[in-house]
Each structure stands twice: as structure tokens, then as C-alpha cells.
Amino acid sequence: MNKPKVGIYGLTSCAGDQLVILNCEDELLKIASRLDIIDWVMAQSKNDETTPLDVALVEGVVAQQRDIDLLKKVRNRAKLVIAIGTCACFGGVAAMKNQIPREVMKAEVYGDNIDFIDSVKAQPIGSFIKVDYRLPGCPIEKDQLIQMISSLCMGDLPEILNIPVCMECKMRENACLVVEKGVVCCGSLTVAGCNARCPSHNVPCSGCHGPIEETHYDANVLMFKQAGLTRKDIEQKMSMFSTPAWMQEKLMEEIKDESK
Amino acid sequence: MKVNKNIHIPHLGRVEGHGGIEIDIKDGEPIKVNLDIYEGSRFYEVLVLGKYYYEVPSIISRVCAICSASHTLAAQMAIENAFGVEVSKRTEFLRGLLIHGGMIESHSLHLAALVLPDLLGYDGVLNMAKDYPKEVSIALELKKLGNTLQELIGGRAIHPINALIGGFGKVPTKQELLSLKNSLSKGLEHALILVDLFKTFKISDYAESPTIYAALEPRDKTRYSFLGDYIITSLNERFPKEEFRKICHEGVVKHSHAKQSLYSGKPFMTGALARINLNGEKYLQGKAKEIQEQLLPNLPSQNILHNNTAQMIELIHSIERALQLVDLIINEGLEPEDLAEFEVHAGKGVGALEAPRGTLYHYYEIDDEGKIVEADIVTPTAQNLANCEKDLRVSIENLINEPKEYLEFKLEIVARAYDPCISCAVHLVKLNKS
Numbered sequence: 066m067n068k069p070k071v072g073i074y075g076l077t078s079c080a081g082d083q084l085v086i087l088n089c090e091d092e093l094l095k096i097a098s099r100l101d102i103i104d105w106v107m108a109q110s111k112n113d114e115t116t117p118l119d120v121a122l123v124e125g126v127v128a129q130q131r132d133i134d135l136l137k138k139v140r141n142r143a144k145l146v147i148a149i150g151t152c153a154c155f156g157g158v159a160a161m162k163n164q165i166p167r168e169v170m171k172a173e174v175y176g177d178n179i180d181f182i183d184s185v186k187a188q189p190i191g192s193f194i195k196v197d198y199r200l201p202g203c204p205i206e207k208d209q210l211i212q213m214i215s216s217l218c219m220g221d222l223p224e225i226l227n228i229p230v231c232m233e234c235k236m237r238e239n240a241c242l243v244v245e246k247g248v249v250c251c252g253s254l255t256v257a258g259c260n261a262r263c264p265s266h267n268v269p270c271s272g273c274h275g276p277i278e279e280t281h282y283d284a285n286v287l288m289f290k291q292a293g294l295t296r297k298d299i300e301q302k303m304s305m306f307s308t309p310a311w312m313q314e315k316l317m318e319e320i321k322d323e324s325k
Numbered sequence: 326m327k328v329n330k331n332i333h334i335p336h337l338g339r340v341e342g343h344g345g346i347e348i349d350i351k352d353g354e355p356i357k358v359n360l361d362i363y364e365g366s367r368f369y370e371v372l373v374l375g376k377y378y379y380e381v382p383s384i385i386s387r388v389c390a391i392c393s394a395s396h397t398l399a400a401q402m403a404i405e406n407a408f409g410v411e412v413s414k415r416t417e418f419l420r421g422l423l424i425h426g427g428m429i430e431s432h433s434l435h436l437a438a439l440v441l442p443d444l445l446g447y448d449g450v451l452n453m454a455k456d457y458p459k460e461v462s463i464a465l466e467l468k469k470l471g472n473t474l475q476e477l478i479g480g481r482a483i484h485p486i487n488a489l490i491g492g493f494g495k496v497p498t499k500q501e502l503l504s505l506k507n508s509l510s511k512g513l514e515h516a517l518i519l520v521d522l523f524k525t526f527k528i529s530d531y532a533e534s535p536t537i538y539a540a541l542e543p544r545d546k547t548r549y550s551f552l553g554d555y556i557i558t559s560l561n562e563r564f565p566k567e568e569f570r571k572i573c574h575e576g577v578v579k580h581s582h583a584k585q586s587l588y589s590g591k592p593f594m595t596g597a598l599a600r601i602n603l604n605g606e607k608y609l610q611g612k613a614k615e616i617q618e619q620l621l622p623n624l625p626s627q628n629i630l631h632n633n634t635a636q637m638i639e640l641i642h643s644i645e646r647a648l649q650l651v652d653l654i655i656n657e658g659l660e661p662e663d664l665a666e667f668e669v670h671a672g673k674g675v676g677a678l679e680a681p682r683g684t685l686y687h688y689y690e691i692d693d694e695g696k697i698v699e700a701d702i703v704t705p706t707a708q709n710l711a712n713c714e715k716d717l718r719v720s721i722e723n724l725i726n727e728p729k730e731y732l733e734f735k736l737e738i739v740a741r742a743y744d745p746c747i748s749c750a751v752h753l754v755k756l757n758k759s
Contacts, residue, residue: 077366079390080390080391081393081484082390084390085483087438088469088483090465090466090472091465094451108438108450109448109449109450109451109452110448110449110737111448111449126367128367158372159367159368161372162368162372170366170368170371171366171368173368173370174368174370174371182366203484204390204483262486263486266480266487267494268480268486268489268494271383273484305380305383
């Protein structure tokens with residue numbers, strides 16, 4: 066079987082998801098032997114920028130015209146485009162204040178002389194191109210990455226995980242931070258995959274993997290209310306990593322209704 | 326014959342983030358030397374405005390993955406500084422350990438995956454692995470050690486979740502710490518093998534030029550350290566970290582989404598070489614001291630390519646110090662401990678530490694409710710950009726008659742020696758409008 070030709074790209078980002086690939090120390094050489102990574106600027110200096118790709122992994126948020134151009138070029142070259150990380154999937158922290166016009170932000174940071182700064186509203190890659198699979202996480206989890214690469218080598222994509230962090234948290238037998246301590250924990254609204262990392266360190270989930278597709282809205286609303294939490298508390302906490310996605314969530318409406 | 330050349334390296338490979346080099350040479354003179362930074366802007370200083378102080382460390386950590394532990398800790402220390410929070414001895418030791426984890430990971434990634442291919446003549450670490458399997462696997466082991474450490478103390482190798490304002494969420498168990506100690510001892514042996522390989526390389530001097538260096542003075546003035554409250558420079562100046570704007574006078578340059586720092590109108594360098602130059606002879610101990618005497622006997626060095634050598638020395642130092650810290654933490658006891666208590670009030674705070682690429686400064690102004698009203702972050706790469714352009718200029722002058730491709734390769738090596746972290750540089754500092 067031919068090795069899949071792969072390109073790995075970073076748009077505007079912290080490079081954390083590409084770093085997770087480099088952090089697969091035990092598996093990196095095996096991964097390199099199963100894939101034909103022909104274009105990866107972060108890790109190699111000679112890159113093939115034209116050959117068609119079987120798979121493109123794209124990290125980061127679209128925050129400038131340059132990102133849009135690269136993204137479209139990648140889409141045209143690749144059979145499959147996979148969003149890696151919460152920025153590419155949902156917008157990430159950079160999309161937190163999209164209500165503020167870019168011109169205002171530019172002036173705030175760079176002063177008056179701002180014409181040369183290339184900047185557009187921060188958006189996930191799905192706003193510009195068709196995305197074939199999303200692997201969220203800030204950063205992505207190594208185990209999920211390796212599972213995905215294994216599936217790709219078999220000509221397949223992994224199943225989409227649609228369980229909340231709470232499920233993994235219960236499996237680890239942690240005490241519930243919302244019920245026991247009344248703190249804002251986003252575990253019930255956030256897609257799993259991290260093995261409940263934060264709650265297992267006594268730290269509430271901040272929703273860095275992005276929203277779960279379906280959730281028990283009524284039960285969530287009831288639980289948050291009983292813990293004395295308001296819509297504002299939850300909205301504030303959840304808006305950190307995936308504002309565009311969270312804001313469309315039915316849940317916000319439900320909580321709003323409840324608080325009427 | 327007068328040389329005319331246009332050099333354009335559109336995309337620097339094997340660095341973190343997106344940057345390039347653009348150079349015009351006319352009549353043998355470099356008339357334009359630009360390190361272009363075109364990573365997109367995320368406007369972090371605007372993002373944190375109006376956020377509660379406790380949200381800041383995890384937002385700001387996302388400036389950069391490789392430096393996420395440094396950013397998290399610098400933000401936490403700045404906020405603690407604003408509220409007057411005192412943390413326990415054990416928290417200080419755990420933070421030290423986290424910093425060393427970041428240092429081990431970052432330095433070994435840079436040395437082995439990004440620099441070694443240049444020295445051995447490969448385009449990247451994956452192709453190098455075919456001929457140098459042992460060296461590459463050692464390098465990966467070291468990188469893994471840094472990540473294991475960050476995973477254990479920080480709760481995650483990238484963007485730590487366990488380090489909090491006032492302490493830590495969870496303390497590692499004795500068993501976990503003892504197993505870490507084991508890995509650290511093995512890591513030290515591995516790092517020494519890498520040192521032997523580095524000893525065989527002759528470091529070129531085409532980029533050598535007079536440079537001003539700046540670093541934090543070790544807080545505990547008995548040993549080499551990445552924590553300190555005073556900034557010292559090679560001009561024999563010393564001032565408190567709160568006055569960091571004295572050294573980081575930032576300005577906007579047209580070819581870059583990152584601002585540049587000048588110190589009294591001159592470029593300066595921060596990072597491993599600055600630290601070894603200013604603090605190495607005085608404070609290094611143990612094996613790190615021996616290695617420094619072997620690899621860099623004549624300090625100070627004004628050759629940026631020695632930054633890689635300085636990182637090698639620091640890699641050894643970090644492993645040795647991490648071993649000591651594990652014992653110190655076990656001695657303090659591993660009982661669960663509440664976070665340090667404090668009252669939220671209006672205030673200003675500065676957090677500074679030596680990140681892998683140099684001194685990192687965070688400044689926050691907080692209102693009565695605990696919301697951020699002003700933020701300023703000055704990263705090492707932003708501080709180094711002007712100096713990097715200076716070194717590129719010197720290199721061109723020394724290599725002007727070399728063929729274009731060779732010159733391009735040599736210039737990339739200079740930029741890479743800074744271990745530039747372009748995501749960090751484009752965090753974008755708020756302009757001082759006064």
C-alpha cells in the first residue's frame with residue numbers, strides 16, 4: 066500500500082498542535098515511516114509545495130488574508146482536510162472578542178500607523194473551506210492523534226467522539242466540582258478526549274476541547290442552577306475557547322429562558 | 326566587482342511560527358536586511374482586557390505552545406505581585422521544576438531537531454534519523470523527559486493546567502517523583518552523549534559582532550537560576566524588574582507583525598548566551614560548570630552561534646537542578662495544601678522569568694473587581710529581533726562574495742540560532758502612547 070502523502074500546516078496559532086505531533090517521542094519515527102510527510106515547514110526546511118496530498122492537517126485560526134490564501138491552496142491540493150486543535154475547529158482564544166472591530170484592535174496594539182497590518186476577524190477554518198474531520202483540543206491529545214493517524218493509514222477516519230468530559234471524569238472516580246464545590250466546570254458541555262485532565266487535578270474544565278454536539282440541556286440547567294451558578298458565569302467560562310460555536314449553542318438559550 | 330544580490334527566504338524552516346528573511350545588496354552593501362514576521366495577530370493584550378485576573382494565565386498561555394509554561398508562570402507571578410501573594414516554599418520548588426521541564430524540552434527540541442540537521446547536513450530531523458538513529462533517539466528521549474516533567478508538574482505538557490495563582494491543584498506523589506528522578510538521572514547520561522557530539526563541531530564565527538547582553542540576576546545569589554528580581558546587562562547596569570520598559574523600548578517596524586526592542590537606541594540580546602555570558606562563570610556548578618569550561622571556556626562570547634552551545638550547557642544545568650528540586654520537594658512533604666490566600670484589590674504587578682529564549686516580562690494592571698485594565702507582555706523573541714537583523718547584516722558583510730545559495734543557508738543558520746519563537750513575538754505589545 067502506498068504511504069499517504071501528508072502536509073502539515075499552521076495558520077495563526079501557538080503551534081501547539083504541531084508540537085503535539087513532535088511530542089510523540091516514542092511514536093514519531095514510526096509515524097514518519099508510515100506517512101510520507103512532504104510538506105511541513107515547522108519541522109523540515111525542504112518542502113514540496115505542489116504535489117497533490119492525500120491528507121492535510123491544519124492547525125490554527127484564520128486571522129489574516131495570508132491564512133485564507135494558504136487554506137484555499139491546501140484545500141485544492143488535498144483529498145482530506147483535517148482541522149487539528151480548537152482554533153482550527155472552533156476559533157479558539159483568538160476568536161474571544163470578535164465583536165471588537167479589527168481596526169480598533171490594531172490601533173490599540175500598534176498605534177496609528179496600521180495600514181500594513183494584515184488582519185481579519187478570527188474564525189475557524191470551516192468558515193472558509195469544507196473540513197473533512199475535526200480533532201479538537203487545546204492542544205490536541207496525543208492518544209487521539211495517534212488513533213487518527215492509525216485510521217488514516219488504514220484509509221479511514223476515526224469515529225467522532227460525542228461524549229462529555231463528565232463521562233471520563235466519572236470513570237476516574239473524581240468528586241464532581243459543580244455538585245461538591247459549586248464551581249463553574251464546563252465538563253458536562255465539553256467534548257471528551259482529555260481523560261478529564263483538569264477535574265482530575267481539582268481544576269474545573271474550561272471547555273478547551275469545544276462543545277459537545279448534543280447534551281442534556283434540562284439536566285445541565287438544573288445542575289448549574291442548584292449549584293448557584295448563573296448564565297453569566299457559564300457564558301463567561303465557555304466563551305474562552307470556542308466563542309463562535311458556544312454562542313450558537315441551544316444551551317445558552319435554555320439558560321436564558323430559565324433565568325427569566 | 327561590486328556585488329548586487331537580492332536574497333529572499335520566504336519561509337524560514339525549522340523555527341516556530343511564520344517568518345522570513347529579505348535582503349537587498351547593492352554595490353556590495355546590504356541596503357536592506359529585514360527579518361519579516363508575518364504570523365497573524367491575535368491581539369492578546371486586547372483579549373485579556375476586562376477578563377478576571379484568574380482567567381488570564383490560561384488565556385495568555387496560548388500565546389505560544391513551546392513557551393506555555395513560562396507564559397503561565399510569568400502571568401501568575403505578575404498577578405501575585407499585584408495582590409501581594411506569598412506562596413509556599415514547596416510551590417516555589419514545584420514552579421522551579423516546571424521551568425526546568427520547559428527548558429529541557431525546548432532546548433533539546435531546538436538543539437536536536439532544529440540545529441543538529443544544519444550541523445550534520447540534513448533538511449530535517451526525520452531524514453537525519455535514517456543515518457543517525459542513536460543521536461535522534463537520544464534527543465527524543467531528552468525532549469520526552471522535559472515533557473514528562475511538565476506533564477507531571479503542570480498537568481499537561483503544553484498549556485499547563487495544574488499551576489495556579491497561589492499554588493498547585495495537585496501535588497505529585499512520592500512514587501511519581503522518585504520515578505521522575507530516575508528518568509532525570511538517565512537523561513543526564515543521555516545529555517552528556519549529546520555534549521560529546523557537540524564537542525566535535527567547529528562553530529563558525531562569521532556572525533560574530535559586539536553585542537549588549539541582558540538577563541535576570543539569579544534571585545538566590547549562590548547558584549545559576551532562571552528566577553530573579555533584577556535585570557543586569559553587559560554594560561554593568563542593574564535595575565529592578567519593574568523597570569523592564571527601560572530595556573524593552575518597543576517600536577513598530579513596517580516589515581513585521583512583531584515589534585522590535587531597543588535598549589538606549591541599540592539592539593541587545595537575551596537568551597541562553599546572554600545568561601551564560603552574564604551569570605555562567607559566577608554561578609554555574611557541577612557538570613554544567615565542567616561542560617561550560619570545555620565548550621565555552623572564553624566568556625563572554627559575542628558569537629550568536631554559541632547560543633546553541635549555551636543551550637547545551639543549560640540543558641545539563643536544568644537536569645542537575647531538577648534532580649535537586651525533587652529532593653527538596655520531597656523534604657517539604659507532599660500533603661495536599663490550600664492555595665495561598667489573598668484579597669483582591671486594585672493593583673499593578675510585574676512577573677519576570679528566564680524563558681528558554683530569554684527574559685519574559687508580563688505586566689498587568691487590575692481594578693477593584695479583579696478585572697484586567699491594562700496588559701503588557703514583552704517576549705524574548707521580540708527583544709531579540711533587532712539584534713538578529715544586526716547579526717544578519719554582519720554575516721552578509723563577511724560572506725558577501727559567497728554564492729547566493731550558500732549565503733542563504735548561512736543566514737538561515739543565524740536566524741535559527743536565536744531559536745526564534747515567532748508566535749511569541751507576535752503577541753503584540755500594547756503601545757505606550759505617551
